[in-house]
Each structure stands twice: as C-alpha cells, then as structure tokens.
Amino acid sequence: MTWQAVARKDFEDAVRSRWVLGLSVLFVLLVSLAAYLARPAPGQTISSNQILNSRLIRDALVTTLIPLIALVVAYNAVIGERESGSLKLLLSLPHSRADVVFGKVIGRSGAIAAPVCAGFLLPALIFVIVPAVNFDVASYLGYTALTAILGVAFVAIAVGFSTAASSSRRAVGGAIGTYFLFVPLWGAVQLPLQLYLGMSGSPSWLPLTGQQVLRMLRLLNPTGSFKIVSNAFLQGALYTQGNVSMQVSATLMLLVWILVPPLLGLLWFQEADL
Amino acid sequence: MAAIELDGVTKQFGDVTAVSDLDLTVPEGEVFGFLGPNGAGKSTTINMLLDFVRPTAGEVRVLGLDAKRESVAVRRRTGVLPEGYDVYHRLTGRKHVEFAMRSKEVDGDVDAILERVGIADAADRKAGGYSKGMRQRLTLGMALVGDPDLLILDEPSSGLDPGGAREMREIVRAEADRGATVFFSSHVLGQVESVCDRVGIMREGELVAEDSIEGLRDAVEGGETLVITVDAASEENLDAVRALDGVTDATTDGGTVTVTCDPDAKTAVIGALEDAGVTVKDFQTEETSLEDLFIAYTEGEVSA
Numbered sequence: 001m002t003w004q005a006v007a008r009k010d011f012e013d014a015v016r017s018r019w020v021l022g023l024s025v026l027f028v029l030l031v032s033l034a035a036y037l038a039r040p041a042p043g044q045t046i047s048s049n050q051i052l053n054s055r056l057i058r059d060a061l062v063t064t065l066i067p068l069i070a071l072v073v074a075y076n077a078v079i080g081e082r083e084s085g086s087l088k089l090l091l092s093l094p095h096s097r098a099d100v101v102f103g104k105v106i107g108r109s110g111a112i113a114a115p116v117c118a119g120f121l122l123p124a125l126i127f128v129i130v131p132a133v134n135f136d137v138a139s140y141l142g143y144t145a146l147t148a149i150l151g152v153a154f155v156a157i158a159v160g161f162s163t164a165a166s167s168s169r170r171a172v173g174g175a176i177g178t179y180f181l182f183v184p185l186w187g188a189v190q191l192p193l194q195l196y197l198g199m200s201g202s203p204s205w206l207p208l209t210g211q212q213v214l215r216m217l218r219l220l221n222p223t224g225s226f227k228i229v230s231n232a233f234l235q236g237a238l239y240t241q242g243n244v245s246m247q248v249s250a251t252l253m254l255l256v257w258i259l260v261p262p263l264l265g266l267l268w269f270q271e272a273d274l
Numbered sequence: 275m276a277a278i279e280l281d282g283v284t285k286q287f288g289d290v291t292a293v294s295d296l297d298l299t300v301p302e303g304e305v306f307g308f309l310g311p312n313g314a315g316k317s318t319t320i321n322m323l324l325d326f327v328r329p330t331a332g333e334v335r336v337l338g339l340d341a342k343r344e345s346v347a348v349r350r351r352t353g354v355l356p357e358g359y360d361v362y363h364r365l366t367g368r369k370h371v372e373f374a375m376r377s378k379e380v381d382g383d384v385d386a387i388l389e390r391v392g393i394a395d396a397a398d399r400k401a402g403g404y405s406k407g408m409r410q411r412l413t414l415g416m417a418l419v420g421d422p423d424l425l426i427l428d429e430p431s432s433g434l435d436p437g438g439a440r441e442m443r444e445i446v447r448a449e450a451d452r453g454a455t456v457f458f459s460s461h462v463l464g465q466v467e468s469v470c471d472r473v474g475i476m477r478e479g480e481l482v483a484e485d486s487i488e489g490l491r492d493a494v495e496g497g498e499t500l501v502i503t504v505d506a507a508s509e510e511n512l513d514a515v516r517a518l519d520g521v522t523d524a525t526t527d528g529g530t531v532t533v534t535c536d537p538d539a540k541t542a543v544i545g546a547l548e549d550a551g552v553t554v555k556d557f558q559t560e561e562t563s564l565e566d567l568f569i570a571y572t573e574g575e576v577s578a
Contacts, residue, residue, distance in 0.1 A: 091324070
C-alpha cells in the first residue's frame with residue numbers, strides 16, 4: 001500500500017501548476033465579492049451563514065464553478081501521465097495500479113481542497129474583524145469542508161474517466177459530458193419535470209410517486225446531494241431535524257460518487273497494456 | 275535461482291506478434307545484455323517483466339515471483355530504467371529521488387544517489403529543464419534506490435554522451451559486484467561487450483542467439499571473410515567451395531564471391547573456384563569482428 005507516496009507526489013506536482021495558484025486567487029476574489037454584495041446596511045449585522053447561503057456563493061461559485069474546476073484539475077490525472085510516459089516511471093516503482101488510481105484521487109483532491117480552503121478562509125479574516133458580520137466559526141469551517149467534498153466528488157468522477165480513457169481527448173469528453181449533464185442539463189430538465197409530475201402525477205408504469213422521482217433526481221446529482229447536506233448543515237439541522245433520511249441518503253450518495261467512478265476506471269485499467 | 279525466467283512467452287498486439295514463443299533464463303548475479311535492432315521485441319519483453327503489458331501466452335517469473343500477480347513484490351526488489359518514460363517536469367531531481375525512496379519504503383541519502391549518477395549540482399532544479407542525458411541519469415538514480423536485487427535497464431545509454439555511457443557501464447559493473455543481477459537492453463553491441471557475462475540477441479520477436487561474450491568471440495575467432503572479384507560466378511560454382519573443409523558460408527552476386535572461412539582454407543577456395551571454371555581477378559580478406567557477427571544475426575544472415 002503505497003498510495004500515500006503517490007498522493008503526496010501528485011499533490012506536490014499539482015500545486016506547482018499555475019492552475020492551483022490562479023484558482024486560489026479567483027476563489028478569494030469571488031468569496032470577497034459575495035461578502036461585499038451581501039453586506040448589511042449600516043447599523044445592521046449579518047451572519048456569515050447568510051453570506052454562504054447567498055446565491056453568488058451557493059449557486060454561482062460552489063455548485064456551478066467548483067464542479068467545472070474540479071473536472072479541469074483532474075481529467076488529466078492518469079491519462080496525462082500515460083501519454084507523457086511518466087506513468088512508466090511511476091509504475092517502475094512498487095505501486096499497484098490501485099495505489100496509482102486512489103493516490104491520484106487523493107492528490108488531486110488536495111489540489112482542489114487547497115484553493116477552496118484558501119478562497120474561503122482568507123476572506124474570513126475580514127469577517128472576523130468587521131463587527132457587522134456575526135461570524136459563526138464552526139459552520140463557516142464546516143461549509144468550507146463540504147465545498148471541498150463536492151470538489152472531491154467531481155475529482156473522483158474525472159479521475160475515473162482519466163483512468164479508463166485511452167486518450168486525453170476521451171477523458172476531456174467524459175469530463176465535459178459530466179459537467180453538462182449535472183450542471184446545466186439537470187437543472188433544465190428538473191423544472192419542466194417538476195411541473196409535469198405536479199400536474200399529471202407520475203406515470204402508472206412507474207412504481208414511484210412524482211415526489212419520489214424528483215427526490216431521486218436531486219439525490220443522484222452530486223450538486224443536488226451537496227445542497228441537501230449543506231442547507232441542513234447551515235440551519236444547524238444536519239442529521240437531527242427536517243428530512244433526516246434524505247440528508248443521510250445525500251451523504252451516502254456523495255460517498256458513492258467519490259468511490260465508484262475511480263473503482264470502475266480501475267477495473268478497466270487493471271487489464272490494460274500501458 | 276533464476277532472476278528472470280521466460281517460458282514460452284508470446285505477446286501479440288492485435289495481429290502483430292511482438293514476441294514469439296520466447297524462452298530465456300537469466301541466473302542470479304549475472305549481467306545479461308539483451309541485444310537486437312529497434313523493434314525486435316526487447317522493450318515488449320522488458321515491459322512484460324514489469325507487468326506493463328501482459329503476455330498473450332506463456333509464463334513470466336522474476337526473482338522467483340509471478341510477474342503479474344506479484345508484480346508489486348517484484349518491483350520492490352527491482353530498479354528500473356524504462357524506455358519511453360518522462361520525468362515530472364515541475365518536480366526537482368531531489369523530489370524524484372525522495373519519491374522513489376518513499377515508494378520503496380526505504381531511507382537513504384538523496385545527495386549520495388544524485389552524486390553517484392553525476393547530477394548533484396542540478397538536485398534542486400526542476401527536472402523539466404534537464405537534458406535527455408540528465409533525465410536518464412536521474413531515472414538511473416531512482417532505479418538504484420534501495421540497493422535492488424535486480425536492475426532492468428532499457429537502452430540505458432541512449433541520450434548519454436560517450437563519457438556518460440562509460441559512467442553508466444561503471445555503475446552496472448559496481449552493481450554487479452554488489453551481487454545484483456543486471457538485465458539491460460541495447461541496440462549497439464559495443465556498449466555491452468565490456469560489461470556483460472552473457473548476451474541474447476533478438477530479431478523479429480525471437481531469440482536468435484544466446485551465448486557468453488567469450489562464446490561469441492570463439493565463434494568468430496580467426497574467422498575471415500574472403501572477398502573475391504571474379505568474371506562471372508553462379509550458385510553451382512559455389513558448391514565445390516562450400517564442400518571444402520573450413521568454409522562456413524559462401525555467397526555470390528555474380529561479380530564477387532564472399533566466403534567465410536578459416537584462414538588456412540583460403541588457397542583451397544581460390545583453387546576450387548578456378549577448377550570450376552571461374553576466373554579470379556582479385557581477392558582480399560577481412561577479419562570478422564564481433565560487430566560483424568552481431569549485424570549478421572540481427573539482419574538475419576545467420577540463424578542459431
């Protein structure tokens with residue numbers, strides 16, 4: 001088991017790319033901008049949770065931009081090394097192919113978590129000193145961690161494609177497809193479907209109610225699962241109040257997205273000639 | 275025990291056969307030179323030892339372990355300089371060697387390794403800026419980490435200048451003296467001649483010769499090539515020549531006759547040609563070198 005060595009090498013390699021520095025700067029700017037836009041009127045206060053739950057952070061930054069960036073950071077993880085030949089250097093050392101795939105998932109997860117943490121935590125320094133912001137440390141840190149986990153889910157999907165793909169072009173295709181499926185397309189389908197199911201109920205051949213279908217759709221999408229968990233978390237209700245079974249399912253679904261795509265990629269990679 | 279054992283190994287890529295029914299055993303402690311022209315199947319064979327590619331048929335054992343099922347254990351005890359690799363451009367030479375140490379779960383002196391392969395002064399530069407020769411040295415350094423029982427070096431001299439190639443041979447010799455088995459490939463005989471105990475020559479996926487350097491030398495010892503300029507010669511004229519004692523081979527293109535023979539047989543060869551009605555205009559002799567033999571093997575003029 002040498003995945004730690006692979007993960008560390010991969011992280012050290014990835015953080016030296018300009019991407020990670022650029023992303024950190026971008027996130028700092030976006031979070032700061034969101035805080036500025038959501039600033040309270042003079043004399044009033046705002047909680048940091050409100051800032052996090054603002055549309056700019058939740059919908060624009062976290063569930064739209066993070067998936068895209070995670071896919072970009074990770075799509076080349078394995079196929080890039082295969083095409084350049086450095087995978088031969090890597091596999092000359094005593095790593096199993098599973099060590100390579102999971103080491104990559106963890107290394108690239110670090111490469112997305114680092115800018116997420118920098119992006120959220122640097123602006124937090126301002127929130128702490130500005131009296132108008134009621135800074136809730138625990139939920140702020142927790143939300144930052146959840147955002148990083150959403151990034152990890154998309155990293156895992158991209159590594160899955162990167163492991164199974166026979167060319168980086170295909171890995172890019174898989175990553176772009178994933179993005180369009182889960183971000184614009186899913187949203188575009190959900191609303192009309194909601195209206196349709198609301199009006200006519202679910203078709204009789206389906207052993208599910210319309211509500212159940214919509215819930216499944218929300219759960220299946222990693223960004224949907226993320227919203228379920230993070231909303232409950234910011235309300236202080238995670239696993240205690242509201243629809244607890246939905247929250248648990250959403251948590252498990254994120255875990256599935258983190259584990260299953262790399263495993264599927266590995267199944268194929270195990271048998272591949274380099 | 276054998277360090278490397280290939281038993282009836284075949285590898286096909288689609289309908290191309292890269293390696294065909296290969297049997298090869300390299301005992302522990304030996305320095306084995308794996309020779310052949312580019313495309314002969316050397317790298318494919320090495321890739322099967324490392325589980326980079328899987329044989330279509332046959333069995334591969336390395337250090338007594340199954341090359342596929344126990345590949346991690348094999349690579350834990352093996353240092354590798356692969357073919358067609360690349361380094362990590364954003365990481366320094368030092369980081370590369372540290373990574374090799376962590377991967378092999380050994381402690382070691384990074385500077386000593388870099389010193390040994392001659393790139394200590396570039397230790398803290400990013401490997402993306404290294405020349406081909408420096409990358410080759412760095413990768414050799416990574417291979418040496420943890421004093422492996424087996425070194426597998428695929429074309430180790432490529433990219434190195436003559437001085438670098440000599441240092442590479444010195445390292446190979448030192449590793450062999452330490453007790454390691456060294457298996458390395460080359461398409462140039464001259465690079466392996468002075469360090470190998472034994473060589474195998476591959477051609478078109480098959481092992482066409484396997485012998486010690488001494489054995490190969492004996493095979494060409496005193497051998498001479500007689501090049502005779504004639505008015506006209508046919509294949510039938512050569513039968514009398516081929517029948518002579520000491521003649522191993524005779525060919526003609528009509529205007530010249532080329533005969534491989536013992537020096538003593540020269541006069542008899544000329545005599546036999548003249549008896550067959552061929553007019554000899556001129557002749558000269560060339561001593562056969564190991565290089566000629568190698569070229570003969572790899573170009574398919576001789577079969578073992």
